[in-house]
Amino acid sequence: MSVTAVIRKNSYFDSVSLMSISTKANGIDGVDQAFVAMATEMNKAVLENLGLLSDELKAATTSDLMIVVVPSEGADGDELVPLVEELLVRKAPAAGSAEVSHRTIASALEEDADINLAVIAVNGAFAAREARKALDAGLNVMMFSDNVAVEDEIALKNLAHDNGLLMMGPDCGTAILNGVALCFGNAVRPGTVGIVAASGTGSQEVSVQVHALGGGVSQLIGTGGRDLSAEVGGVMMIDGIRALAADPGTEVIVLVSKPPAAETEAKVLAEVANAGKPVVVYFIGGSRDAVLAAGGHFAASSADAARQAVELSSAAASAPETLDAGQVDAVLARLTPEQVNVRGLFCGGTLCDESMYALLNDGHEVFSNIQKNPAFQIGAADSSRGHTFLDFGDDEFTNGRPHPMIDPSNRLARIVEEAKDPSVAALVMDFVLGFGAHEDPAGVTLPAIREAQRIAQEDGRHLEIIAYVLGTELDTPGLDAQRKALAGAGVTVTSSSTVTGEFARAIARKGAAA
Amino acid sequence: MNTAASQLFGGQLNVVNIGLSMFEDDIRSQGAPVRTLDWTPPGGGKPEVIAALDALARPENAGRIEAANAEAVDRIKNAKPMLVGFGRAIDVVPGMTPTTILHSGPPVAWEDMSGPMKGAVTGALVFEGLAKDLADAARVAATGEITFSPCHEHQCVGSMAGVTSPSMYMHVVRNETHGNYAYTNLSEQLAKILRMGANDQSVIDRLVWMRDVLGPMLKEAVEFTGPIDLRLMLAQALHMGDEAHNRNIAGTVLLFQALAPGLLQSSFSEAQKKEVFDFIASSDYFSGPTWMATAKAALDAAHGIEGSTVVTTMARNGVEFGIRVSGLPGNHWLTGPAQKVIGPMFAGYKPEDSGLDIGDSAITETYGFGGFAMAAAPAIVALVGGTVEDAMAYTRDMALITTDQNPNVTIPALGFQGIPTGIDVRKVLETGILPVINTAIAHKDAGIGMIGAGITHPPVDVFEKAILALADKLA
Numbered sequence A: 001m002s003v004t005a006v007i008r009k010n011s012y013f014d015s016v017s018l019m020s021i022s023t024k025a026n027g028i029d030g031v032d033q034a035f036v037a038m039a040t041e042m043n044k045a046v047l048e049n050l051g052l053l054s055d056e057l058k059a060a061t062t063s064d065l066m067i068v069v070v071p072s073e074g075a076d077g078d079e080l081v082p083l084v085e086e087l088l089v090r091k092a093p094a095a096g097s098a099e100v101s102h103r104t105i106a107s108a109l110e111e112d113a114d115i116n117l118a119v120i121a122v123n124g125a126f127a128a129r130e131a132r133k134a135l136d137a138g139l140n141v142m143m144f145s146d147n148v149a150v151e152d153e154i155a156l157k158n159l160a161h162d163n164g165l166l167m168m169g170p171d172c173g174t175a176i177l178n179g180v181a182l183c184f185g186n187a188v189r190p191g192t193v194g195i196v197a198a199s200g201t202g203s204q205e206v207s208v209q210v211h212a213l214g215g216g217v218s219q220l221i222g223t224g225g226r227d228l229s230a231e232v233g234g235v236m237m238i239d240g241i242r243a244l245a246a247d248p249g250t251e252v253i254v255l256v257s258k259p260p261a262a263e264t265e266a267k268v269l270a271e272v273a274n275a276g277k278p279v280v281v282y283f284i285g286g287s288r289d290a291v292l293a294a295g296g297h298f299a300a301s302s303a304d305a306a307r308q309a310v311e312l313s314s315a316a317a318s319a320p321e322t323l324d325a326g327q328v329d330a331v332l333a334r335l336t337p338e339q340v341n342v343r344g345l346f347c348g349g350t351l352c353d354e355s356m357y358a359l360l361n362d363g364h365e366v367f368s369n370i371q372k373n374p375a376f377q378i379g380a381a382d383s384s385r386g387h388t389f390l391d392f393g394d395d396e397f398t399n400g401r402p403h404p405m406i407d408p409s410n411r412l413a414r415i416v417e418e419a420k421d422p423s424v425a426a427l428v429m430d431f432v433l434g435f436g437a438h439e440d441p442a443g444v445t446l447p448a449i450r451e452a453q454r455i456a457q458e459d460g461r462h463l464e465i466i467a468y469v470l471g472t473e474l475d476t477p478g479l480d481a482q483r484k485a486l487a488g489a490g491v492t493v494t495s496s497s498t499v500t501g502e503f504a505r506a507i508a509r510k511g512a513a514a
Numbered sequence B: 001m002n003t004a005a006s007q008l009f010g011g012q013l014n015v016v017n018i019g020l021s022m023f024e025d026d027i028r029s030q031g032a033p034v035r036t037l038d039w040t041p042p043g044g045g046k047p048e049v050i051a052a053l054d055a056l057a058r059p060e061n062a063g064r065i066e067a068a069n070a071e072a073v074d075r076i077k078n079a080k081p082m083l084v085g086f087g088r089a090i091d092v093v094p095g096m097t098p099t100t101i102l103h104s105g106p107p108v109a110w111e112d113m114s115g116p117m118k119g120a121v122t123g124a125l126v127f128e129g130l131a132k133d134l135a136d137a138a139r140v141a142a143t144g145e146i147t148f149s150p151c152h153e154h155q156c157v158g159s160m161a162g163v164t165s166p167s168m169y170m171h172v173v174r175n176e177t178h179g180n181y182a183y184t185n186l187s188e189q190l191a192k193i194l195r196m197g198a199n200d201q202s203v204i205d206r207l208v209w210m211r212d213v214l215g216p217m218l219k220e221a222v223e224f225t226g227p228i229d230l231r232l233m234l235a236q237a238l239h240m241g242d243e244a245h246n247r248n249i250a251g252t253v254l255l256f257q258a259l260a261p262g263l264l265q266s267s268f269s270e271a272q273k274k275e276v277f278d279f280i281a282s283s284d285y286f287s288g289p290t291w292m293a294t295a296k297a298a299l300d301a302a303h304g305i306e307g308s309t310v311v312t313t314m315a316r317n318g319v320e321f322g323i324r325v326s327g328l329p330g331n332h333w334l335t336g337p338a339q340k341v342i343g344p345m346f347a348g349y350k351p352e353d354s355g356l357d358i359g360d361s362a363i364t365e366t367y368g369f370g371g372f373a374m375a376a377a378p379a380i381v382a383l384v385g386g387t388v389e390d391a392m393a394y395t396r397d398m399a400l401i402t403t404d405q406n407p408n409v410t411i412p413a414l415g416f417q418g419i420p421t422g423i424d425v426r427k428v429l430e431t432g433i434l435p436v437i438n439t440a441i442a443h444k445d446a447g448i449g450m451i452g453a454g455i456t457h458p459p460v461d462v463f464e465k466a467i468l469a470l471a472d473k474l475a
Helices: A015-026 A041-050 A055-059 A077-087 A105-111 A124-136 A150-163 A200-212 A235-246 A262-274 A288-293 A302-312 A325-333 A349-360 A408-419 A441-458 A479-488 A497-513 B004-008 B022-029 B047-057 B059-078 B115-127 B134-143 B201-225 B230-239 B249-265 B270-281 B284-301 B363-367 B370-376 B388-399 B425-431 B460-474
Strands: A004-008 A031-038 A065-071 A117-120 A140-143 A174-177 A180-183 A190-197 A217-222 A252-257 A279-283 A341-346 A366-368 A387-391 A424-432 A464-470 A492-494 B015-018 B034-036 B081-088 B100-103 B147-150 B169-175 B181-185 B311-317 B320-325 B334-337 B402-411 B417-423 B437-442 B450-456
Touching: A004 A055, A004 A077, A015 A031, A015 A077, A031 A041, A031 A077, A041 A055, A041 A065, A065 A077, A105 A124, A105 B015, A117 A124, A117 A180, A124 A140, A124 A150, A124 B047, A140 A150, A150 A235, A174 A200, A180 B022, A190 A200, A190 A235, A200 A217, A200 A252, A200 A302, A200 A349, A200 A464, A217 A235, A235 A252, A235 A262, A252 A302, A262 A279, A262 A288, A279 A302, A302 A497, A325 A497, A341 A349, A341 A408, A341 A497, A349 A366, A349 A387, A349 A424, A349 A497, A408 A424, A408 A441, A424 A441, A424 A497, A441 A464, A441 A479, A464 A479, A464 A497, A479 A492, A492 A497, B015 B022, B022 B034, B047 B059, B047 B425, B047 B460, B059 B284, B059 B402, B059 B417, B059 B460, B081 B201, B081 B230, B081 B284, B100 B115, B115 B134, B115 B201, B169 B201, B169 B284, B181 B284, B201 B249, B201 B270, B230 B249, B230 B284, B230 B370, B230 B402, B249 B270, B249 B284, B284 B311, B284 B363, B311 B363, B311 B417, B320 B460, B334 B460, B363 B370, B363 B417, B370 B388, B370 B402, B370 B417, B370 B437, B388 B402, B388 B417, B417 B425, B425 B460
Parallel strands: A117 A140, A117 B015, A190 A217, A190 A252, A252 A279, A341 A387, A341 A424, A366 A387, A424 A464, A464 A492, B015 B034, B100 B147
Antiparallel strands: A004 A065, A031 A065, A174 A180, A174 A217, B081 B169, B169 B181, B311 B320, B320 B334, B402 B417, B437 B450
């Protein structure tokens, strides 16, 4: 009979625990007999009766722990001892009803080693530090925080890249991973369209339009708004393309971004060629030729991106809703000759962008807080002039208050203000539904809309209000309820961000023609 | 990019949420496991502290710190403090002279001492015959003829004021594993006692009796019993509901059980033996100093390990709180203001009567019992103003700022988990969790004594200073 005995000098365990540990040790595969006890005279006598007391064990003293293993036929005692020793490591049971709270990522991981994603939304001064800890611990990261130094972003993305992890952000507000929408995401059908997006509301829009067309989303990877800058170089978008290319659940890849830096765009498009799957590229205002040359599918709008993606996938696509010319004519007929300007009041940055570009690409002058051309930039304190499109999610407008997707009330005063301007033909606005968003954005805005309509009416004109509700019927509140609430107040409800821009452009053309 | 991200796809998303709790419910409602951290900015958000933490976290530093801390904690766990005897301070304590007075906490000059410590010093000078009365003692103390020095710098610990004078009897504890010794004086038992700042004739008379009867009898007793395994006894005491700082009933019974045969065989009269038995029975605290010396013997063995961020001393002198860290060898004190102790008070006293946190007894928490082992002592949660669940939470929280568990001293209510061991300066600052200390409250003025008990914490300053010093040295 072979016996493996280990003496842990000077290790105290109480006898009750040791009895329980011995019982468990005897249940280990390959153990014929196991004995774990303090080397008291009594315990040594028991071993002697079993014929297991070696000279070494005989010499052990009361404060020594004895681990004695008799392996079964064919088992190796030296391999079994570590398994017995594992039983000596005690873990505290979780507290009865009280939730165990954790202060650090490391301590959360000790309780649950299956954690695979850290969502980081702490002050930007500390965010990079937490992200580094998460990546070092092998976690993917979604960083909602902004105001993170670009050097930190580059270092984190390179670290993630080297470790095969996702580093989404900083300033990443939307992702859908394995069907779970994170931060500001919408409840969309699972499917085979994978999205990599540098723009939060842009990716939300593509995901809900894919859903509206009958398609579904496999994964939505956010990169953060700065990923496609020259400095960062698109590390996350490129890794995202590769991850989706390797993902058997993804048939089609859609890329969404504001216009990237030229050299970064080239790098990303080079990756498109290697994806081995259809890649639809929606870079707002991007070059069709470059995309086509890279073997990608060029999308001129968010709706176009969603349509192509669904058509390229195996999902049965329904027909996209387009701009209703008759509806436009009816609106135009109600306007006075002086009503020529469009005012866009947006919560979603990319939604604002898409409508603004619809006018800019048509040759209109547009003032905005997100205008690239400094001559047309206006601030939060400035009055609107001509066509003005405002992104209320911009830092200058939030000014420390919650983002308008969380609390749309900071644009209410502006709605009323714009109604007083007789040159205004239409107000264009968005209502963003989904996780993280306000529980009833239409409801909280309707009083201001009614007030705006009353002001115009008393002034003897019709103020057209065009609203786009970004969401799905699976969101809470649902898309239909919000649309109905707005339509009931005489608001024209559009079907997509793209159609919203087209509607605004159609009204702007009236002014240009006049 | 390797395939890790594609491993994420298709599996179960499992989220740790940091910073905005509003995201948690949305994630959970979609069926994914999620937990939100109780997050606070590391290092209190101080840039220089964060920079030091980051410097120590760099791979070239983190590795050797981990190894050094593992070594420090191994020494704490493996130390085997044995009570080997009793003797007068002048005979046993390194560096003791006829005109030396040891005190608790980091160094402090006579004129800066707190009320209770001044009370204890003047009482001790009268007891030693170095002054004819208390007024004279205050004069002597100010002359510069008396050498004041921290207990901790003489392998000693002292409860409360910690005032230790040459002829007081000391526990002699030998760490059998590492060979070092630790010393502490004897419990005076009641509330109106020297270490609490009291110093009237009844206090002096008791000290004389302890010097002439109790001390010598204990010395003889251990000569009969032979060395007593204090760690084993401490482990048993925790299983019996002590946390061995504010609750010592089990430990005192166990220690007395071990000493009794020796006391009976000593050369003293039956009347004197009865006096000693009565004295031991007069307060559960009798073994309190014994556990302090137990901890000190283990922690001194863990001090001075190059690269270690493990705390080896927490001690207070009533004015300042000081710590020492293993990787900052010698008497490198990091100090900050002593804090208030919050807890129940004896009838007739109010919080404003309290002296600030004082004593070397936080050596028990430094080892991992006392406040760190509150889960072992549900009977005294009332004393620290909480529920049993709070007591469990204290110990769990301390596990978040320590390096390991000590398998030799365990807590039944936590599934026989070992006590949290090896306070890591880095973890304290990363988590914002400060060590919890169970302690007594002395009256702020000299001459009165103990007026309550409760819990307190070190000032965060000491850990901030420590991390800066460690980063300076290591990074």
